[in-house]
Amino acid sequence: MHLTSTFARADMDLNAVREVSLTINATHLFVYFIPEAPEEAAKLGVTEYGPAYFAFRSAPMGAVPWQVTLAAFYNFSPRSVQAMAGVWDTATPEEWQDARFAAVDRALQRVDVSLAADQIAEARSLIDPVVASADYAGKTLAAANASVPLPADPLVALWQQITVLREWRGDAHFTVLAANDLGPCDCNVLQTATGHFPEAIARATRLWDDGEVAAATTRLVARGWLNADGTATDAGVAAREQIEVETDEHCAALWTPIGDADVRRLTSLIMPIHGAFTAARTYPFRVEMGDTQSADPKAAR
Template sequence: MTDGTARGMWQRFEPVHDLVYFAPEARRAADGLGMRGYWMGYFALRAAPLGPVAPCVVTSSFYVFHPARVTRALPDAWGYAGPAEVLTARQEAMDEAMTRLFGVEATRSGTFAEAADLAWEAAAAADTTGRVLAAANQALRRPGRATARLWQALTTLREHRGDGHVAVLVSLGIGPVEAMVLKAAAGESDGAFLRETRKWEPADWAAAEQALSERGFLTADGALTGEGAAVRALVERRTDEAAERPWRALGAERTARLAGLLEPLARAVGESGLLPPGNPVGLTVREAVGR
């Protein structure tokens, strides 16, 4: 059982991590490297810790993207910039984005450095066995700047949670499109937005809805049944349980301290308007702001 710590920390660190997807500095960094369009930049920036792996590896580890979405970006992206160059660019972009959003005084403060160090310690304690994205991020060198150190630590924690989430879905026989259908039915994201951005056809979505209906998880009009709601809750509970180790290692007192330091940062991101309604992360603006 979980006491809610892992979920509460995710709600605080996810918005800060998400700057790499939604902050204009990230797009400018990708464009500056020569990436062609948003998606090439997205896959290059997120997959760079893995090295120049084949598209099938990224498709597998990211889980919810149609293979065609990935192969339009990789491996072509590495012809414009290698993973090491991309990692440097994303670190610079996150420093710029966080400095703009949180302010120079805040990002250069002792409390910001404290948050970065606490987050780094938690990320270093994460068990990355069977968690490919988390392991690749955890292996990166510790940045000297507090902005880069905080963002990278939170990203390791985020991918650690995400890898665990994928493992839960696989264990329950819930495929990529079915996972998105359940997320949308639970009201966590916009279904059309998920389908279109992950490049699945309407027929793929319909087939997933049919499969979930046959399992008793969806009603005829696409709403969650009682059993479907229970399965969705099970997925989230097991995801939380799989994400607890970093916080147990950090300890209750220091975890609470980090939570308090992250709250204003999460709130600033939520209030910035950068997180679009129905975003695919599964974190509502209200969750990011309303604490």
């Protein structure tokens, strides 16, 4: 295994960086599982999950062709993203973004998130400087989301700031994957083999076919990261964790405007959002949080 970090480590506790990253991912995640999202998409004339997913998530980039979305999303197959062709004919990106905010607002009200106005304001006082001072070079989805005008509702606006940072880490992670020669299909196969993403969801949403998965498995076997039967080796488990560490190192500088203590405070402030959706049985699997030790699958980026 030869993994080399090319990112300068900022003076941040990487455990705090990992914790806030996991919590931000978990807090953002509900938008992909709530019934309100397909209901809002149907109002725009799209009833299939795939095209709606790509339209909602790529709307901040504008009316880009599906190939641009494919490039920005990294780990999806071309055939999965191509399904979004035509979504900008049914509604503009701005209408898709408004529909996404409407779905989020309705869902937050339905599960009754227990965040008081002063807690939302405190969370914003911590997250806003991070969003404002972030380096967006090479961070396509994060930059696009940072350009979206914040909605009027304070909690939905907080969720959008969380989304910016969720996509920032995802963009950074893709850079790390590419630097380690782990391609779009290969990273999915390694993610599922190490138990961090349910294989059924990966196959149903990323749409890599059996031949592509087999070829990726062969490449990972050659690297010593998988066994011939597709299960992960100890070296594969270590490689995946090292990729996460390198992503944390890339993200450390993102959090220097507020420092370790405020990073942990932000983590604790936003946790109730995920807790409310978990209590509402939103997810078909357990989602890993910053303060949770769990071997259960978590959602991939």
